[in-house]
Amino acid sequence: MKKQIIVFALLCLVLNVVAQRPPAISSPDVNADNSITFRYFSKTAREVKLSGEFLKEPIALTKDTSGIWSVTVPPVTPDIYPYNFTVDGVGVADPNNTHIFANERFKRSIVDVKGDKPLVHSLQNVPHGKVSYHYYNSATLKTIRQLLVYTPPNFDASGKTQYPVLYLIHGGSDTEETWTKVGKANLIADNLIAQGKAKPMIIVMPYGNVRPAPMPDFTKDVVNDIVPFVEANYSVQADSKGRAVAGFSVGGGQTLNIGLTNTDKFAYICSYAPYTATDEFKKNFTDWKPDADKINKQLKLFTVSVGTEDFLYESVKQNLAMFNDKKIKVKPLIVSGGHTWMNCKLFLATSLQEIFK
Amino acid sequence: MKKQIIVFALLCLVLNVVAQRPPAISSPDVNADNSITFRYFSKTAREVKLSGEFLKEPIALTKDTSGIWSVTVPPVTPDIYPYNFTVDGVGVADPNNTHIFANERFKRSIVDVKGDKPLVHSLQNVPHGKVSYHYYNSATLKTIRQLLVYTPPNFDASGKTQYPVLYLIHGGSDTEETWTKVGKANLIADNLIAQGKAKPMIIVMPYGNVRPAPMPDFTKDVVNDIVPFVEANYSVQADSKGRAVAGFSVGGGQTLNIGLTNTDKFAYICSYAPYTATDEFKKNFTDWKPDADKINKQLKLFTVSVGTEDFLYESVKQNLAMFNDKKIKVKPLIVSGGHTWMNCKLFLATSLQEIFK
Incomplete structure (x- = not known):
C-alpha cells in the first residue's frame, strides 16, 4: 500500500514535470443558460482576448491574482462554434479543450453548446454509420494520401446494395477531418437517415489541398x-445519378470546377460559399460557352449556398x-450568417435531404 | 480580373483578421542530417523552452528581433517524438505544427524524423488497411462512446474469413485516437502484414477513460x-485464441486487469509499462490465488514490456x-528508453509478430 502511494505520487510528479502542465483549469464551461465561461492561464501575458464565431468582435479576458484569465459571454444560440484566444497578439487554441478545429494553418478550438433539444448534428441514440480512414495512391499527385469514407448505419457490405456517393470537400487549409470533426457530417447523415429525410449514402471526404501542385490537379485527383x-x-x-459533389469555401470553388466540367459524371452539385478567385475557375468559366440545355438535363440539382454576412457574399x-446569364439552372440558398461552419452544417443538412432523390 | 484580385485581397485580409494569425513560420523543420529546428513566435514572452522526448532536459530558444524564437537540436535517431514549448512556464503545442498528440490533458506536438530508410511505422507503398470510427452504446457506462477499428489490407467483408482481434488500449489521458495518431498502430500492422511477419488481424482501439466512473467499469465495458x-x-x-488484449501505461494496467481476470476470453495478454497503483489492480492481485497451471494452459502469450529508464521500471x-511468485508464466521484454510512445511502437511491433500464431 505504502509502495503504491509512493509510486502514484511519483507518477503525478513525473507526468507534471515531463508535460510541463499548467494548473488544471476548466475551459470552456457551457453554463445552464447557454452562456459560456472561457479561461486561460498565464502569469506573464499582458493581454488575452477571446475571438469566437458567437461574437461580433474579440473581447478581453481579465486576470485574477493566480494568473487565471477568464470571461463569460452571454447566452448563445445552441450550435458548435470555433473560437480562439489571442495572447499578446498571437492566436492560440484553448489549451484546456481537447476539441481542436482540424486545420493546417490556424489553431482554434470548438465549443459545443448543446441546448435543450437535439440539433441536426447532435449525437443521438439512433443507428450510427462509421467513418473509415483510408490511404489511396494518387497517380495524379504522385503520393499516398488519406481520405475519409462515411458508410451509413446498417451498411450492406455484401455488395448487393449499390449506394450513391457524395464527395464532400473541406475549405482551404482545412483537412480531410474537418467535415467530421467540425462539420459533424457523419452525425448529420445519421440523424437525417434515421428520420427518413436522407437516403442511405456513402460520403467521401478527401484531402483537398494540393500545395505546391496547381489546384486543377485536385480536380484530376478526384476524377x-x-x-x-x-x-x-x-x-x-457508378453513374452520374449516383454521384454528388459538394464543398465549402475553397472546396466550394473546387466543387464548381469538378462538377461543372464533369456533368456527365456528377448529377448533383452543391457549392457552399464558394471561393472562386482562382486561376482554375477563371480558366473554366471566364469564356465559358456551356450547352445549357444539355447541362440542365444532366444535372438533377445544382445549388449554391451562402450567408448574407459572408465576406464572399458579393462574389x-x-x-x-453568371450562371443565370449562361442559362444554367441553379438553386440559390441564401441564409443569414457568415463564412462559418455553423452555416456549413446547415448547408449540408439541406443538401442531404435533396440529393439522390 | 481586377474584381478577383480585390476579392482575393479581401479573403486574405478577412481570414487573417478572423483567425488572428501569427506570421507564417515553419516549425518543426527536420534537416537533412536529422537535426531539427523549432520556431515559435512571440514578441512578449520572457522565456521559451523546448521539451522533447529526444532531449534529456528542456532547452531554451532564442529570440530574433522580429519576435521569432528558435533552436536547432543536434541529429536524433529517426523516430516520431512528442515535444512541446514552455512559454513563461506554460506548456503549449507548436502552433505551426498540424500534428498534435491526441490527449485530453496536455497539449504536445509530434515530429516525424523519417531517416533514410523506412521504419516499422513509416507510411510505405504497401497494401493498406483502414481505420473505422464507430459509435457504440455502452450499457455499462450508460453512454454512447467511440472506438476505432483497424481492418487489415484486402479485408474480406463477405464473412467467410474469421479474423482474430487485438484490443489495444491507450494510456491515461490519451484518447481512442492516440494509438493511430501517435502510435501508428495501423501503419505498423500494414507493414508487418505486408512482410508476412504478422497475421492479418482486426485491431480495436477503445476509449479507456471512464472518469468519473470507477476504473473497473472499463473492464466491464470491454467484456x-x-x-x-x-x-x-x-x-x-470468437474464442480466446482469437482475442488479444494490449495496452500502455494506465492502459497497460487495464490490460492486466482485463486479461488476467478473463483468461477464458483472452489467450494473449501484452502489457506495456503498466501503471498498476490502482484500486482495481490491488483488489485483483493483492491476495490473488491463481490456478497457475490452468492459466498457463489458457494463455498462449503473456508478456510485460518496459524500458529501463521508465519511471515505472521498478514497479x-x-x-x-509477483507473477513469477504466483508461478504465472510471463515473458518480459526489457529494453532501453523511458515511458514513451517510441517504446510503445516497438512493443506493439513485437507483439504483432507474436500473437495469433
Whole structure:
C-alpha cells in the first residue's frame, strides 16, 4: 500500500514535470443558460482576448491574482462554434479543450453548446454509420494520401446494395477531418437517415489541398484517382445519378470546377460559399460557352449556398448571376450568417435531404 | 480580373483578421542530417523552452528581433517524438505544427524524423488497411462512446474469413485516437502484414477513460459491451485464441486487469509499462490465488514490456516478480528508453509478430 502511494505520487510528479502542465483549469464551461465561461492561464501575458464565431468582435479576458484569465459571454444560440484566444497578439487554441478545429494553418478550438433539444448534428441514440480512414495512391499527385469514407448505419457490405456517393470537400487549409470533426457530417447523415429525410449514402471526404501542385490537379485527383478508388472498394451506384459533389469555401470553388466540367459524371452539385478567385475557375468559366440545355438535363440539382454576412457574399452573387446569364439552372440558398461552419452544417443538412432523390 | 484580385485581397485580409494569425513560420523543420529546428513566435514572452522526448532536459530558444524564437537540436535517431514549448512556464503545442498528440490533458506536438530508410511505422507503398470510427452504446457506462477499428489490407467483408482481434488500449489521458495518431498502430500492422511477419488481424482501439466512473467499469465495458459490439459487427474468431488484449501505461494496467481476470476470453495478454497503483489492480492481485497451471494452459502469450529508464521500471519489476511468485508464466521484454510512445511502437511491433500464431 505504502509502495503504491509512493509510486502514484511519483507518477503525478513525473507526468507534471515531463508535460510541463499548467494548473488544471476548466475551459470552456457551457453554463445552464447557454452562456459560456472561457479561461486561460498565464502569469506573464499582458493581454488575452477571446475571438469566437458567437461574437461580433474579440473581447478581453481579465486576470485574477493566480494568473487565471477568464470571461463569460452571454447566452448563445445552441450550435458548435470555433473560437480562439489571442495572447499578446498571437492566436492560440484553448489549451484546456481537447476539441481542436482540424486545420493546417490556424489553431482554434470548438465549443459545443448543446441546448435543450437535439440539433441536426447532435449525437443521438439512433443507428450510427462509421467513418473509415483510408490511404489511396494518387497517380495524379504522385503520393499516398488519406481520405475519409462515411458508410451509413446498417451498411450492406455484401455488395448487393449499390449506394450513391457524395464527395464532400473541406475549405482551404482545412483537412480531410474537418467535415467530421467540425462539420459533424457523419452525425448529420445519421440523424437525417434515421428520420427518413436522407437516403442511405456513402460520403467521401478527401484531402483537398494540393500545395505546391496547381489546384486543377485536385480536380484530376478526384476524377481519375478518388472516384475509381471508391468505386473499386465500395459497392456504389457508378453513374452520374449516383454521384454528388459538394464543398465549402475553397472546396466550394473546387466543387464548381469538378462538377461543372464533369456533368456527365456528377448529377448533383452543391457549392457552399464558394471561393472562386482562382486561376482554375477563371480558366473554366471566364469564356465559358456551356450547352445549357444539355447541362440542365444532366444535372438533377445544382445549388449554391451562402450567408448574407459572408465576406464572399458579393462574389457568390456574381457567380449566381453568371450562371443565370449562361442559362444554367441553379438553386440559390441564401441564409443569414457568415463564412462559418455553423452555416456549413446547415448547408449540408439541406443538401442531404435533396440529393439522390 | 481586377474584381478577383480585390476579392482575393479581401479573403486574405478577412481570414487573417478572423483567425488572428501569427506570421507564417515553419516549425518543426527536420534537416537533412536529422537535426531539427523549432520556431515559435512571440514578441512578449520572457522565456521559451523546448521539451522533447529526444532531449534529456528542456532547452531554451532564442529570440530574433522580429519576435521569432528558435533552436536547432543536434541529429536524433529517426523516430516520431512528442515535444512541446514552455512559454513563461506554460506548456503549449507548436502552433505551426498540424500534428498534435491526441490527449485530453496536455497539449504536445509530434515530429516525424523519417531517416533514410523506412521504419516499422513509416507510411510505405504497401497494401493498406483502414481505420473505422464507430459509435457504440455502452450499457455499462450508460453512454454512447467511440472506438476505432483497424481492418487489415484486402479485408474480406463477405464473412467467410474469421479474423482474430487485438484490443489495444491507450494510456491515461490519451484518447481512442492516440494509438493511430501517435502510435501508428495501423501503419505498423500494414507493414508487418505486408512482410508476412504478422497475421492479418482486426485491431480495436477503445476509449479507456471512464472518469468519473470507477476504473473497473472499463473492464466491464470491454467484456460486456465492446467485445460483443465488435463480434456483432465483424466476422471474427470468437474464442480466446482469437482475442488479444494490449495496452500502455494506465492502459497497460487495464490490460492486466482485463486479461488476467478473463483468461477464458483472452489467450494473449501484452502489457506495456503498466501503471498498476490502482484500486482495481490491488483488489485483483493483492491476495490473488491463481490456478497457475490452468492459466498457463489458457494463455498462449503473456508478456510485460518496459524500458529501463521508465519511471515505472521498478514497479514493473515488482509486478514481474509477483507473477513469477504466483508461478504465472510471463515473458518480459526489457529494453532501453523511458515511458514513451517510441517504446510503445516497438512493443506493439513485437507483439504483432507474436500473437495469433
